[in-house]
Amino acid sequence: MATQNTRALARLMLAPSVGLLLIWMIVPLAMTLYFSFQNYNLLNPTNVSFAGLFNYQYFYSDPAFFQSIWNTMLLVGGVLLITVVGGVALALLIDQPMWGQGIVRILVISPFFVMPPVAALVWKNMIMHPGYGVFADISRFLGLQPIDWFSQWPLFSIVIIVAWQWLPFATLILLTALQSLDGEQKEAAEMDGANFLNRFIYLTVPHLARSITVVILIQTIFLLGVYAEILVTTNGGPGYASTNLPFLIYRTALLGYDVGGASAGGIIAVILANIVAFFLMRAVGKNLDK
Amino acid sequence: MGNITLKKVNKSFGETQVIPAIDLTIEDGEFVVFVGPSGCGKSTLLRLIAGLEDTTSGTIEIDGRDVTGEAPAKRGLAMVFQSYALYPHMTVRNNIAFPLKMAKLDAALIDKKVTDAARVLNLTSYLDRRPGQLSGGQRQRVAIGRAIVREPSAFLFDEPLSNLDASLRGTMRLEISELHQQLKTTMVYVTHDQVEAMTMADKIVVLNAGNIEQVGSPLELYNKPDNLFVAGFIGSPRMNFATGAVSAPFNAHTIGFRPEHTRLSGESGSWKGTVGVAEHLGSDTFLHVHVDGIGMVTVRTSGDVAVHHGDTVFLTPDADRIHRFDAKGLAIR
Amino acid sequence: MARAVSTRRTVFFTVAAWIVALIIFFPILYTIITSFKSETEAIQGFNIIPSGTFQSYIDVQTQKDYFKPFMNSVFLSVGSTFLALLISVPAAWSMAFSPTKRTKDILMWMLSTKMMPAVAVLMPIYLIFRDFGLLDSRIGLMFMLMMINLPIVIWMLYTYFREIPGEILEAARMDGASMWGEIWYVLTPMAVPGIASTMLLNIILAWNEAFWTLRLTTTDAAPLTAFIASFSSPQGLFWAKLSAASTLAIAPILIMGWFSQKQLVRGLTFGAVK
Known part of the structure; x- marks a missing residue:
């Protein structure tokens, strides 16, 4: 009957998406996995041989590897700390009664729409430049020695830029969550004698907890892949001081032409991302049941 | 005409039997109310009549014609949903006109029928509004308007008053009863509220766990309940x-x-x-x-x-x- | 109900919020200001009142052919979005209206493909693109952008479609609408707002994508991300020009972004926060 036709049609409509994503997921990943066990350099492409675990060993024994893992963690952790704490504070502030709330909201979320190369270059040249940047102007105004951000604090500088880009995202999501908090609940708590701090601890924080989790997980997925910001500012340096895992893989791959090594790095990145993804999927999946 | 006959109608979702074989006859022009606690299968029964659910076995006849396998629209019935199911992007006029448009009626005729229905239901001044701009009672009337313009052989109501507040519920109850007096069309009405059942029905069908417990006029049920369930359910x-x-x-x-x-x-x-x-x-x-x-x-x-x-x-x-x-x-x- | 809030409190929060908002917005604001300065003015220390010259905008076009990467960005973001919608509307539709036992698993799996780090497949994708002659081609990159945003698009559409109440479809069926009538008169008008916001968010994401657009293009297909990134090589003072190019690159998307605040939350959290 009609329902059977509908079901067949439904499958047909779903097929292209499923097929494309299936190919998209399996083919490149299988190739990466395969390459990771090969000696394969683009400078010498005819000489390909089985490498066993050599690429992993090579990656593992490279001191830059551990530094890049550590940098990745610092970058992700630093940005998360700034954006979550700052996002909660900003969301609470914007949620207060004020004039021009709509415009304030627009100003605050704007950095999210700035493409990464622009964000990084604007910060590098116009804000953090040791000679002509606004920070340098402020330092001189205060009679201090201007800081050469990208040589003295390369990773921290990148953390600031990336945090500036993602703070709006955290703010916007937490603000949305905050505004869904039942007004009567707040009034009930007030009647029960809870002051602002109590209401924040016992009502707002538990209410925001889920959204904060979502913010952390989604940002982590994106932050693990930060690339353009590093490329246009420090190019990973000085040395490996601001090289994260994606950037190291990029260096190995397209600057060192080492397909095997880059692939081994890629597999490590997949494992890292999957750990985060596992928790994110659980958080999102729970929501689907409602 | 609007005789509806159910013969051994049975509905199962997978292993779970929602409605065991039921026999029921609804006479032309009758106001029949299906009443029972939530989950008793009364809505499912209504949807089976409407054709929105497939029967597992048994036959449904309307005016002696077997409609068991027929599409909902072909059965000549109109339904008023619990949520009213108005089309939010259409004006009241277009909402009411929709079934006529689907039946490919002449534009002038559609316009006349819509105007008539709007007058009967006191909706004339709202015809160019969207459902979102109407109150609950007005939306309810639009849903009814959409049903009556089709001149169906029977109306189906699925808990139509449950989203209204108490006083409006009383008013709408009267309006629907009056409408029935005017149109003299068969109406099948589902509710969990025994007051609605007692006040509106010519015939009440009390359902419990998919079974028909008793069928009769309101006073028969009140005076001579067949069993403990009906005795406890009817009367307040x-x-x-x-x-x-x-x-x-x-x-x-x-x-x-x-x-x-x-x-x-x-x-x-x-x-x-x-x-x-x-x-x-x-x-x-x-x-x-x-x-x-x-x-x-x-x-x-x-x-x-x-x-x-x-x-x-x-x-x-x-x-x-x-x-x-x-x-x-x-x-x- | 809302209480009367004291004016003093409102003034305090207004001032505080505006100060914070302007600090956050400052880099963008200063970029716009600098774009109206001359190159010498741009490096003469902090100054928020530009001389108001349009020279940088003219230079960006005449010296760097700004229009080409701009059109590439438009082509890539709009093209990849339409391509993604073409594939995802039917998919989201079928999952929202004829769900099966596996629908939830399929959705979760689709989402999981988004978790794959781009860099992990850099090598195979690069080699595939090289071997098929797709490096620096707009078609190849458009396909890439479509693929990386496909899960988000399907998810967003799915959450929108699922909000269309089933009773409305049943009402249409009772009213005598055929399957096409149902789709044309009832579903499509109700789904259009959701499709439009999905489109908007996807254009924003594609416009700002800065991994594949940088790695798979050199000149011909290079969109604005690659164009701007090329300013990073230190070859003299060019800040006013950089500002002009940046302003042009972010302005359209900034305005679109302002209109899509709500959808952004929903799209980027996969419906977990509304």
Whole structure:
């Protein structure tokens, strides 16, 4: 009957998406996995041989590897700390009664729409430049020695830029969550004698907890892949001081032409991302049941 | 015309049987109400008639024609949904006109029918608004308007008043009843509210767990309930029940007596009890009396009775208004 | 109900919020200001009142051919979005209206493909693109952008479609609408707002994508991300020009972004926060 036709049609409509994503997921990943066990350099492409675990060993024994893992963690952790704490504070502030709330909201979320190369270059040249940047102007105004951000604090500088880009995202999501908090609940708590701090601890924080989790997980997925910001500012340096895992893989791959090594790095990145993804999927999946 | 006949209609979702084989006849022009607690299968039964669910087995006939396998639109029925299901992007006019447009009627004719329906339902000044700009009662009327322009052989209502507040519910109840008087078209109405069932129906079908417990006119159900379920479901406040030593003298497993058929006395009576809560409604007083051996008994007396919490009272049920039930819960007549 | 809030409190929060908002917005604001300065003015220390010259905008076009990467960005973001919608509308539709036991698993799996780090497949994708002659081609990059945003698009559409109440479809069926009538008169008008916001968010994401657009293009297909990134090589003072190019690159998307605040939350949290 009609329902059977509908079901067949439904499958047909779903097929292209499923097929494309299936190919998209399996083919490149299988190739990466395969390459990771090969000696394969683009400078010498005819000489390909089985490498066993050599690429992993090579990656593992490279001191830059551990530094890049550590940098990745610092970058992700630093940005998360700034954006979550700052996002909660900003969301609470914007949620207060004020004039021009709509415009304030627009100003605050704007950095999210700035493409990464622009964000990084604007910060590098116009804000953090040791000679002509606004920070340098402020330092001189205060009679201090201007800081050469990208040589003295390369990773921290990148953390600031990336945090500036993602703070709006955290703010916007937490603000949305905050505004869904039942007004009567707040009034009930007030009647029960809870002051602002109590209401924040016992009502707002538990209410925001889920959204904060979502913010952390989604940002982590994106932050693990930060690339353009590093490329246009420090190019990973000085040395490996601001090289994260994606950037190291990029260096190995397209600057060192080492397909095997880059692939081994890629597999490590997949494992890292999957750990985060596992928790994110659980958080999102729970929501689907409602 | 609008005879609807269900023959051995059965519905299962996978392993779970929602409705065991049911037989039911709805006469042309009748106002039939399906009533029962939530989850009793009354909505499913309505949707089976509408064609929105497929029957697992059995046949449905409308005016003697087998429509079991037919698409909903071909059955000549109109339905009013619980959520009204108005098209949010269309004006009231277009909402009402939609079924006519689908039937490819002439534009002038559509316009005339919509205007007529709007006049009947007091919607004329709202025709160019969207559903979002209407109140609950107005939306309800639009949904009804959309149903009546099709001139269906029967109307189906799925809990249409449950989203309205109490006073509006009373008004709409009257409007639907009046509409039935005017159109004299078969109406099948689903509700969980026995008051709606009693006030509107020509014929009530009481459902419980997919089974038809009893079919009859409101007063038949009130006066002669077939079983404990119907006895307890129809009538407000609920019928009192007593078992054991209290029911033994009546040769019954259980006896039932309605609050309004129980006399109250300060001096003597069949049972002695203590007043718990007295609800003074002005027109009536509902007393909740604790009686040893029975439990809580509800008594309905006149509004001017001055009885309060803690008073001792005596109760006597009207002898000819006692309902007797056997161990299976079936009425003993 | 809302209480009357004291004016003093409102003033305090207004001032505080505006100060914070302007600090956050400052880099963008200063970029716009600098774009109206001359190159010498741009490096003469802090100054928020530009001389108001349009020279940088003219230079960006005449010296660097700004229009080409701009059109590439438009082509890539709009093209990849339409391609993604073409594939995802039917998919989201079928999952929302004829769900099966596996629908939830399929959705979760689709989402999981988004978790794959781009860098992990850099090598195979690069080699595939090289071997098929797709490096620096707009078609190849458009396909890439479509693929990386496909899960988000399907998810967003799915959450929108699922909000269309089933009773409305049943009402249409009772009213005599055929399957196409149902789709054309009832579903499509109700789904259009959701599709439009999905489109908007996807254009924003594609416009700002800065991994594949940088790695798979050199000149011909290079969109604005690659164009701007080319300013990073230190070859003299060019800040006013950089500002002009940046302003042009972010302005359209900034305005679109302002209109899509709500959808952004929903799209980027996969419906977990609404």
